[in-house]
Amino acid sequence: EKPARADCRWISFPMIDLLPPPVAMRQQAASALESARRDGPVLVCCALGFQRSAGVVAEWLVATGRARTPALAREMLMTTGRPVHLAEAAERAAS
Secondary structure (H helix, E strand, C coil): CCCCCCCCCCCCCCCCCCCCCCHHHHHHHHHHHHHHHCCCCCCCCCCCCCCHHHHHHHHHHHHCCCCCCHHHHHHHHHCCCCCCCCCHHHHHHHC
């Protein structure tokens, strides 16, 4: 939910926690992320901050060529020092 006085553009992709989102939704979110980057910094978040948001960023990393595979995108996210819980099955399905 967008904070009341936030001066930003808000794009929401409702996803159920602990279930892999549909591929089309991940692709749409990654596309929106890339488009939003043209306007400046982007915050990608979810309630827990380590599954849904990480999945969108991983999808974006692969879609934009920053990571060759979902597994490499996951490794990149893990190096940030924040907990990331992406199901390996979902990674395999995305590749």
